[in-house]
Amino acid sequence: MAEYLIEMKDISKSFPLVQANDKVNFTVKKGEIHALVGENGAGKSTLMSILYGLYQPDEGDIFINGKKVIISDPNKAIENKIGMVHQHFMLVPPLTVVENVILGMEPRKNYFFVDLQKAAHDIKELSEQYDFKIYPWSKIEDISVGIQQRVEIIKVLYRGAEILILDEPTAVLTPQEVDELFKILKALKKQGKTIIFITHKLNEVMAVSDRVTIMRNGKVVGTKETKQTSTSEIATLMVGREVLLTIDKTEQQTGKIVLRLEKVNSLNQQRYAVLKDVTLSIKEGQILGIAGVEGNGQAELVEVINGLRPITSGNIFLYEQDITGFSPRKIRELNIGHIPEDRRKRGYIADYSVAENLVLGSHYKPPFAKGLFINFPEVNKLADRLINDYDIRPASKDNLLKSLSGGNQQKVIVARELYKKPILLIASQPTRGLDVGSIEFVHKQLLLERSLGKAILLISAELDEIMSLSDVIAVIYEGEIVEILENKNIDRSRLGFLMTGGGSPGKYNTKQDTLVG
Ligand SMILES: Nc1ncnc2c1ncn2[C@@H]1O[C@H](COP(=O)(O)OP(=O)(O)O)[C@@H](O)[C@H]1O
Ligand SMILES: [Mg+2]
Secondary structure, eight states, X not given: OOSOSEEEEEEEEEETTEEEEEEEEEEEOTTOEEEEEOSTTXXXXXXXXXXXXXXXXXXXXXXXXXXXXXXXXXXXXXXXXEEEEOSSOOOOTTSBHHHHHHTTOOXXXXXXXXXXXXXXXXXXXXXXXXXXXXXXXXXXXXXXXXXXXXXHHHHHHHTTOSEEEESSGGGGOOHHHHXXXXXXXXXXXXXXXXXXXXXXXXXXXXXXXXXXXXXXXXXXXXXXXXXXXXXXXHHHHHHSSOOOOSOOOOOOOOOSEEEEEEEEEEEOTTSOEEEEEEEEEEETTOEEEEEOOTTSSHHHHHHHHHTSSOOSEEXXXXXXXXXXXXOHHHHHHTOEEEEOSXXXXXXXXXXXXXXXXXXXXXXXXXXXXXTTEEOHHHHHHHHHHHHHHTTOSSOOTTSBGGGSOHXXXXXXXXXXXXXXXXSEEEEESTTTTOOHHHHHHHHHHHXXXXXXXXXXXXXXXXXXXXXXXXXXXXXXXXXXXXEEEESSSOOHHHHHHHHTTTTOHHHHSSOOSTTOO
8 A cells, every 4th residue: 555645746836927836745644634734825725726626737746545646627536535625615505405415416327316315314324423413404595604614525525535625614614613623524534534624723733633734835845743843833834934923922001991881782773682781991001802703793892883883872982082973984083993804895995006005094184185186195105114114015005905915915904004003903803814924913013002002902703812912801792791801811611611602691691600511
């Protein structure tokens, strides 16, 4: 038997503007979970698309069990028992799970029509075997993203895959769903399946993989036994320089209360309470982190502070001033910075230049406006300074924002929100989708603001981010702040428990902690 189940040798692949893979060597052992890591654009998806037959390499060979194979298309990949779950799911929302699973399968000999009942039965068996908790007759549009992903996995297993490629499966999941996915991956491994798992989150590499291959700029820069490496070694290989992973947070004196919410309530359009008696305050020099599973009122909380969502009762104060009911523009003029969660919708205008995006929101005011006109010399002066200060690449103010990488787009937003020296900064999912180098940058900026005495409201689905940056953690569940804790010796599992409703007085009407477990 060959040493490796899969061996990709000297694989190169160029696209018109970039060499995505450059003489890549990549091996996978049977039965292992192999993490493939690298920053955005490193070439991971391209390499896996070649293995799955979506692209042909310009040069190089693929061996399976020591035998050279040509994977001309995904059907050939399936013949070789290779299946892939893509970053963006390919399910059809109005169809059921079972319809989606059999969709596109080649009809077998002697079958005139697909036996849906039989397929449903098989899906149910697979679901039970791996604890997928999937009901074959649910419609895709009615199930959560986490479950949809499992349908994709079932689809691949149903086709007989022994090798599963998962392209950034955790990017779309909540922390709880990530834990469940990891259990599934381990169960698959136990059944002898081989898994290639793409991620750029290093704690995930450590948590599930047996080996890890690191890519940078289209090249493989290392393959390691996970047990024999560390997150800092992997990060250094990924980025090509040393990266600070552990956040060095110094003691910080706090000052006056900057933002205060007093029993704030808000309803959504269906008159359902989305914020319930939210009371919290943030001081100068303090980071208050909101921990919670997404969709528990975080977005609404930000909206009420920004004046974008009406509140039904309660008050919001900025220092001594009652700003309840202020318009969004009036609130912006009070100098609140906001790194928005949905950058594509609220953060920037993709078809505008870097310079224009840097003055977005201030373009109607001096010094950037002269009467009705934009004062270009002033805009350009500022853009050059910020591109330099925030290391925005490529360093040209005239590039359209859409041509920048995600990390650099986020730098543009961070620069714009911080150069005005806001008294309060709201950072919503500030590092979502960014790679380690850019995450480090954003974290440094937040801590810098803190050391300058700014108040910061941090909202993040990454529990690690909340725990490493916050001075105070407020746990939100179903629109309610269920607990506010000093961030000292906090037990991670306790936070998880509170985030999933374990401590909600509304839900259980009792204080006991014994309801779960
Ligand atoms: N179909 C394509 N056409 C042109 N360029 C592409 C295509 N797919 C990927 N690229 C480019 O190839 C490089 C590697 O991309 P990719 O393999 O998607 O990286 P990763 O998955 O590591 O983020 C990037 O610069 C990307 O823009
Ligand atoms: Mg990719």
